[in-house]
Amino acid sequence: MSSTDHAHHEGESYFDGPPGVLSKVWQWMSTVDHKKIGVMYLFAVLLMFFLGGVSALAVRYELLDPVRTVETMNEAGEMIQYTSGQRLAGLTNIMGAKNANEVYNRIFTLHGAIMVFMFIIPSIPASLGNFFLPIMLGAKDVAFPRLNLLSWYIYVIGCLFGVFSILLGGVDTGWTFYTPYSTTTDADHWRVILMILAAFILGFSSILTGMNFVVTVHKLRAPGMGWFDMPLFIWGVYATAIIQVLATPVIGITLLLLVFERVMHIGIFDPSMGGDPILYQHFFWFYSHPVVYVMILPGMGIISELIAVHSRKHIFGYRAIAFSSLGIAAVSFLVWGHHIFTAMGELAAVLFSGLTFLVAIPTAIKVFNWIATLYKGSIAINTPMLYALIFLFTFSIGGLTGLPLATLATDLHLHDTYYVVAHFHYVMMGGTVMAFMGGLHHWWPKMFGKMYNEKAALAGAVIVFIGFNITFFSQFFLGTQGMPRRYANYVDEFQTLHVISTYGSWILLLGFLVHLGTFVVSLVAGDKAPANPWGGLTLEWVTESPPIEHNFHHEPVVTHGPYDFDKVVPPHWDPKDYPLPENPSSH
Amino acid sequence: MQTTLDADTTPAPAHIANHPTHWRNRPFAAHFRTRDDDFDASKFGMWLFLTTEVLLFAGIFCAYAVFRMMYPEAWSNGSHHLNWVYGGANTVILLISSWTAASAVRCAQLNKQKWLKINLVITILCALLFIGIKFWFEYRIKLGDGKAPGTFFSYAFAESPYEVLWWSLYYMGTGLHALHVVIGASLLGWVLYRSWKYQAYGPTEYLMVENSALYWHIVDLIWIFLFPLLYLIH
Numbered sequence: 001m002s003s004t005d006h007a008h009h010e011g012e013s014y015f016d017g018p019p020g021v022l023s024k025v026w027q028w029m030s031t032v033d034h035k036k037i038g039v040m041y042l043f044a045v046l047l048m049f050f051l052g053g054v055s056a057l058a059v060r061y062e063l064l065d066p067v068r069t070v071e072t073m074n075e076a077g078e079m080i081q082y083t084s085g086q087r088l089a090g091l092t093n094i095m096g097a098k099n100a101n102e103v104y105n106r107i108f109t110l111h112g113a114i115m116v117f118m119f120i121i122p123s124i125p126a127s128l129g130n131f132f133l134p135i136m137l138g139a140k141d142v143a144f145p146r147l148n149l150l151s152w153y154i155y156v157i158g159c160l161f162g163v164f165s166i167l168l169g170g171v172d173t174g175w176t177f178y179t180p181y182s183t184t185t186d187a188d189h190w191r192v193i194l195m196i197l198a199a200f201i202l203g204f205s206s207i208l209t210g211m212n213f214v215v216t217v218h219k220l221r222a223p224g225m226g227w228f229d230m231p232l233f234i235w236g237v238y239a240t241a242i243i244q245v246l247a248t249p250v251i252g253i254t255l256l257l258l259v260f261e262r263v264m265h266i267g268i269f270d271p272s273m274g275g276d277p278i279l280y281q282h283f284f285w286f287y288s289h290p291v292v293y294v295m296i297l298p299g300m301g302i303i304s305e306l307i308a309v310h311s312r313k314h315i316f317g318y319r320a321i322a323f324s325s326l327g328i329a330a331v332s333f334l335v336w337g338h339h340i341f342t343a344m345g346e347l348a349a350v351l352f353s354g355l356t357f358l359v360a361i362p363t364a365i366k367v368f369n370w371i372a373t374l375y376k377g378s379i380a381i382n383t384p385m386l387y388a389l390i391f392l393f394t395f396s397i398g399g400l401t402g403l404p405l406a407t408l409a410t411d412l413h414l415h416d417t418y419y420v421v422a423h424f425h426y427v428m429m430g431g432t433v434m435a436f437m438g439g440l441h442h443w444w445p446k447m448f449g450k451m452y453n454e455k456a457a458l459a460g461a462v463i464v465f466i467g468f469n470i471t472f473f474s475q476f477f478l479g480t481q482g483m484p485r486r487y488a489n490y491v492d493e494f495q496t497l498h499v500i501s502t503y504g505s506w507i508l509l510l511g512f513l514v515h516l517g518t519f520v521v522s523l524v525a526g527d528k529a530p531a532n533p534w535g536g537l538t539l540e541w542v543t544e545s546p547p548i549e550h551n552f553h554h555e556p557v558v559t560h561g562p563y564d565f566d567k568v569v570p571p572h573w574d575p576k577d578y579p580l581p582e583n584p585s586s587h
Numbered sequence: 588m589q590t591t592l593d594a595d596t597t598p599a600p601a602h603i604a605n606h607p608t609h610w611r612n613r614p615f616a617a618h619f620r621t622r623d624d625d626f627d628a629s630k631f632g633m634w635l636f637l638t639t640e641v642l643l644f645a646g647i648f649c650a651y652a653v654f655r656m657m658y659p660e661a662w663s664n665g666s667h668h669l670n671w672v673y674g675g676a677n678t679v680i681l682l683i684s685s686w687t688a689a690s691a692v693r694c695a696q697l698n699k700q701k702w703l704k705i706n707l708v709i710t711i712l713c714a715l716l717f718i719g720i721k722f723w724f725e726y727r728i729k730l731g732d733g734k735a736p737g738t739f740f741s742y743a744f745a746e747s748p749y750e751v752l753w754w755s756l757y758y759m760g761t762g763l764h765a766l767h768v769v770i771g772a773s774l775l776g777w778v779l780y781r782s783w784k785y786q787a788y789g790p791t792e793y794l795m796v797e798n799s800a801l802y803w804h805i806v807d808l809i810w811i812f813l814f815p816l817l818y819l820i821h
Binding site (some may be wrong): 099139140141143144145147190207210212214215216218219220221245247249250252254256257260261264265267268273274275276279425461550553558 | 616617618620624627628629631635636638639640641642643644645646647650651653654657661708718736737738739747748752755756758759762765798
């Protein structure tokens with residue numbers, strides 16, 4: 001073994017660094033350890049989640065009441081116009097906007113751009129994936145550790161571009177940067193260009209992470225670990241990485257063309273010069289639809305782990321789940337047209353509609369397999385499992401409400417309404433974020449070596465679940481009744497549902513604050529975590545909590561499957577009673 | 588895999604042979620089990636990266652196809668403005684350089700240090716020649732005529748109002764390609780520097796030569812598609 005080249009102290013956790021604050025900081029900033037990079041990604045994406053969340057709350061706050069202008073008389077007896085309902089009007093001067101509506105446009109754009117490009121795409125793969133993919137494979141690191149650090153820096157630079165654009169006043173193009181709006185909007189040139197470049201730069205980070213993971217999975221599996229001995233989280237991240245590598249370059253060239261369109265009017269997307277804005281939409285969705293699966297596939301991988309470990313059952317249909325991940329990745333490249341049904345011929349629309357329905361098959365395979373895994377399992381209702389169950393509930397709603405959007409006839413009515421907003425929030429937030437929260441609680445003891453207060457975390461999960469459903473289920477009704485998305489104003493009839501939705505967003509905030517508090521208390525005063533608090537059988541539970549610098553004292557040899565609870569774990573075993581019998585693989 | 592058939596066995600001068608960067612002294616990355624694993628992983632990573640390059644240019648080719656279909660006259664006019672002699676010369680230059688790049692890899696595998704350097708020098712010279720022809724004989728003249736992208740387009744004799752789109756795509760495609768030529772030449776220059784100074788590449792350590800050459804081949808390959816689409820078909 002060549003691991004002894006690097007001097008390290010046995011038994012020292014990965015975050016025990018040299019004394020002195022500056023040397024500690026430098027050690028983190030220059031690290032090539034996938035665990036530290038994963039943790040740095042975790043904090044960065046959580047910061048972005050916070051920024052995106054604040055703008056979401058602002059959007060909901062503006063929508064508490066409709067904007068109404070009335071003629072009224074002031075104290076002096078003169079007729080004046082009084083406008084009510086523009087709750088964000090106070091930001092008009094600060095942001096340098098023309099009026100309150102523009103403030104609203106900018107804030108929902110920021111919400112979308114931050115959440116999509118800076119939070120949800122890197123969220124699971126770059127943080128939990130970076131930390132756990134090599135450990136679960138039994139490797140010492142990812143294939144290209146220095147590229148891994150580079151990708152973090154590129155990510156940070158991309159985020160800085162985005163934040164700069166916001167500090168200069170933000171953009172109002174919508175996160176999709178549709179032309180001709182993104183090339184002609186009143187917003188200052190530089191802000192739009194900065195935001196587009198932010199997305200462009202973040203793409204490189206995504207590509208590098210994806211490449212790294214694909215190669216790591218191919219080349220760094222522990223001895224004895226065949227493809228079908230890998231934990232399903234790895235399969236999810238692997239399928240994700242393939243999409244990241246294959247789809248992201250297309251958005252790269254698209255955004256590059258868009259920047260040149262904005263700077264020197266090259267005309268490719270400009271109808272007045274013979275260009276085609278629909279071409280932009282094709283390019284954009286050719287990337288951005290597969291990316292929807294970049295967001296959800298790692299979440300599905302987490303759910304497979306959570307459900308198997310916390311119901312102590314062998315996962316039902318291992319290969320079906322593994323192959324359905326690849327199936328989703330493959331189909332993801334063939335469905336982009338459903339974002340622009342009305343911009344194409346009838347035949348193309350019908351084909352894209354049919355292909356879109358195909359996505360439902362591998363997705364349903366997964367959901368049924370998870371439910372079958374739960375059947376007769378010994379289900380522990382702890383926070384990770386609760387989040388997995390929440391995922392099954394909310395993600396199923398999100399998935400099923402997608403079908404009317406894939407159907408041409410109903411999509412015509414629902415397109416660009418709050419129904420779409422509700423649908424993709426049920427998938428992205430009800431799916432990915434719930435899985436992310438579940439995975440974070442599942443792996444928190446391993447990452448930081450501290451347990452968290454289970455009751456507080458459970459309470460947080462329940463509040464998030466309630467808040468989430470109040471916020472977004474109401475939007476299904478709004479959408480079917482005809483409330484268009486992205487509007488700062490609406491007719492009075494919609495106000496009740498909007499108010500309900502906004503109240504829900506506050507409950508959601510409360511839930512996340514409870515989680516934040518739980519995590520902070522855990523870091524400061526949490527009990528020391530055992531190596532294997534949940535009795536998991538994947539390799540990350542073999543090493544210490546937190547893991548040592550090179551992950552394992554000895555290279556692990558895989559002797560049992562990741563979910564062989566029936567073979568390895570004694571019946572009626574309780575993780576609290578005694579540690580798992582010494583794993584034969586850890587020598 | 589790596590072969591030492593017909594390898595040059597001349598020992599390197601002592602000050603180079605003992606340098607940690609000399610190919611015999613280079614360790615492989617500690618997280619791999621074997622040197623071969625490290626090599627295979629890095630090469631696999633490079634191939635994935637090349638895939639992303641192809642997909643990057645796919646956007647340009649796709650836009651080309653769409654507008655060629657929409658405005659066949661503008662496309663025909665545009666390509667008549669390009670001189671196939673320059674394009675053809677650059678094609679030949681890139682083909683030669685691809686051959687020398689491949690030869691450089693072979694020389695590293697056989698420890699032929701002198702020919703490794705000669706091949707790299709020829710490759711880099713070809714890159715400079717390509718850039719020279721592109722900028723001096725093509726871009727400079729055309730920009731002078733007003734055949735420029737977007738707002739800078741001022742060519743008075745355009746027969747179709749959509750010719751500006753042709754020029755926009757011409758500059759985006761060939762400009763992006765030229766950028767890749769520069770990056771590829773820089774990579775090969777780095778390889779040249781390290782083999783000059785340390786004999787850093789040899790039969791057991793030629794990954795960087797191979798990956799830079801692979802990058803160079805994709806640059807060549809993209810031009811092989813750009814050339815007929817822009818210069819030859821009308």
